[in-house]
Amino acid sequence: MQTEKRRTQADRRAETRAQLIAAARALFAERGFADTGTPEIAAAAGLTRGALYHHFADKTALFAAVVEQEHAAVAAGIEAAGGAMPSDPVAALLAGSEAFFAAMRDAGRRRILLIDAPAVLGRTTLDEIDARHGLETLVCGLRDAMDAGVIRRLPVLPLAQLFGALFDRAALAEPDQQPEFQTAVAAMLDGLRT
Amino acid sequence: MQTEKRRTQADRRAETRAQLIAAARALFAERGFADTGTPEIAAAAGLTRGALYHHFADKTALFAAVVEQEHAAVAAGIEAAGGAMPSDPVAALLAGSEAFFAAMRDAGRRRILLIDAPAVLGRTTLDEIDARHGLETLVCGLRDAMDAGVIRRLPVLPLAQLFGALFDRAALAEPDQQPEFQTAVAAMLDGLRT
DNA sequence: TGTTTGCATACATACTGCCTGTATGTTACC
């Protein structure tokens, strides 16, 4: 058989990187960044620490790659749900938040993105990653709503980051309290209507 | 002189605990939890690691004590500003948020309470500490406003925790963007008016 | 065109230093 005995360097590189990221994601999700060691990660990926430190500068860089991937997955989930966008800008924002909460159902993802990432990567680094993925759509949604005269005109970027914080906090609520949090978030968004 | 050669055990205990907490606070504030070692802390306190581990179960417990102290200080600052509370409930809430931002000016405090604490102590533990100190006043302020019919009636506790997240995020904004964040927060609070 | 030679990349193994937590010893209080 030898399904893939011949492989290009780029293939090897991409594959082992993916294996390391996948193994790290699983362990970081379960035990958190601090309580997960690089020997564990390498073993789970079927590799050695040498491979890990060949592909990533340090443990933090590997974590950053995991965060990047998770963030992209969340953004993709929101984009995918954006197909059936309602015409009302506020309703569109609500639909987006719904998609965000759906993407955040996974407890491991919450731990990685909302608990550990701010402390491990720092706010500024995390904001950069956020700006590359999800923030833009939120800013656009808010700006559209303002341009349409549907909500109050306010500084857009701060408002988007504040709503991001709201969404994050709501996503962290216990499952049984989730509905109340979401209605509260919806009410705060609704309160901005002119 | 021998200002205090004779001391009771409780005095010794309280004093060394305070020294350890103070030294830990300074180092955690500057370098963060992960990058601060217990040898450093003990040395800065003029003690040894033995004393540290005699008074605290582990490094995390010492950090929790620091967080508790900082949280209490913030709550005290807000309480102190509460003397001249305006009659309008929403204005009172705004005044409270102002006092919160003032208490959060210190960068080290922001790092300890808003960056490291969630990751080190976990959300649930942190929520418990929060419930013991600052959250109650926020809940009361919101409930008063609802009872007075000034703002929409919503689930109080979730709303308070969401506003807590808003305040935290606004406090983390860069100093030059702080005004815009605060106006946005004020607008969101104002939007809840009936 | 096929082979070989040289090099860079991918990965493994070995080593050092540090830190955390614990166990044991010594001093101060009561």
Next chain:
DNA sequence: GGTAACATACAGGCAGTATGTATGCAAACA
């Protein structure tokens, strides 16, 4: 004399680095 407060000594583990080995790749050569 006994207990609490602290210091010293020890064991295990982890992060990061340095070094060694194998694999793919590209160009020179036949």
